[in-house]
Amino acid sequence: MALEISVLELFSGMGGYHSALTELSKELPDVHFNVKAAVDVNEVTNRVYKHNFQTTQVISKAIESVPNGFLKGLNVDLLVMSPPCQPFTRLGLKRDTGDSRCRGLQHVVQCLNRKVIAPKWILLENVKGFEESEAFEEYNKCLADLGYDVTVEFLHPFNFGVPNARLRCYVLASLSSNIPPISDNQSLLSVSDCKIGPYLSETADVGDHHFLSPEAAKKYLPVMDVVSRESTHCMCFTKSYGRYYEGTGSLFFQPNICDDDIDGLKSTQLKELVLEGRGKLRLFSDSEVLKLHSFPDWFSFPDDVTRKQKYKMLGNGLNVLVVKTLIAHLLKS
Ligand SMILES: C[S@@+](CC[C@H](N)C(=O)[O-])C[C@H]1O[C@@H](n2cnc3c(N)ncnc32)[C@H](O)[C@@H]1O
Structure with missing residues (x-):
């Protein structure tokens, strides 16, 4: 028993x-x-x-x-x-x-x-x-x-x-x-570094609203933490993710050409690529944050919970x- x-x-x-x-x-x-x-x-x-x-x-x-x-x-x-x-x-x-x-x-x-x-x-x-x-x-x-x-x-x-x-x-x-x-x-305790790539959603739940306009990207770039699919760390997501860009969680750099070599580039180097127009910045989607918080695949939100509410709960969560x-x-x- x-x-x-x-x-x-x-x-x-x-x-x-x-x-x-x-x-x-x-x-x-x-x-x-x-x-x-x-x-x-x-x-x-x-x-x-x-x-x-x-x-x-x-x-x-x-x-x-x-x-x-x-x-x-x-x-x-x-x-x-x-x-x-x-x-x-x-x-x-x-x-x-x-x-x-x-x-x-x-x-x-x-x-x-x-x-x-x-x-x-x-x-x-x-x-x-x-x-x-x-x-x-x-x-x-x-x-x-x-x-x-x-x-x-x-x-x-x-x-x-x-x-x-x-x-x-x-x-x-x-x-x-x-x-x-x-x-x-x-x-x-795991000794191997894992990359962001496997935690990204395959487009379906990443929409235009996740992307920053070039103006917003440029304006807030100095205070942002920027990561790519090759990065081994992203910042802690707080309940204010999506509302403020400073200290609330990392932004994701999406290169215009997928096979651009961005392996090992740090936040400051990725920011330069943004300024050169070689890629765009977007928020991690709530599904991606859920995955980075190690929630199992079967976990879901009711349909009427807003994106802001999801980020807030995830930021307060574990x-x-x-x-x-x-x-x-x-x-x-
Ligand atoms: C840090 S969050 C907990 C997150 C949680 N472990 C999870 O997995 O989402 C703290 C929670 O405590 C709740 N809370 C605050 N004061 C409380 C109280 N006096 N009694 C019961 N719940 C309270 C808040 O609504 C919030 O959801």
């Missing part, structure tokens, strides 16, 4: 963790992950979640207003969560526990302290900088008091062979035993391959 692991997904967004668990269950046929509930305040992300995971109960509420009795009744083995990161970012003014968006995580700490939820394993994802916050200190103290072993990892998708930078802080906690650092298990690997590592501990 398969081992059933009951899961609670908090701040669940579009369901990055659930996607990872679904993929992981294909590799662990003796384990059944039962995601009993997903909680998020955002109606749009919840619709995407439900579209992909019909049988999971999606609760459209702040975690603070979910009754303790309900949470207790879930008998959670594994808690996965990505609390809002704005309290720990420069753009969010780093107000830490002084930011009302920290309340959700503080409520989770209370629930753990009062044994409303008592998972054997917990995986938390947040931005780099979370580990220096007061919120982390409170969370870490709670875990230590309850007897969890805790490991903090800082990882990019490119550590796993995906050509995307997305540095995140992962806090792994286990009640059962010590969690070895992920670097002890070199087989999990990399499925990274969390899948970390959950497998955590469960083995």
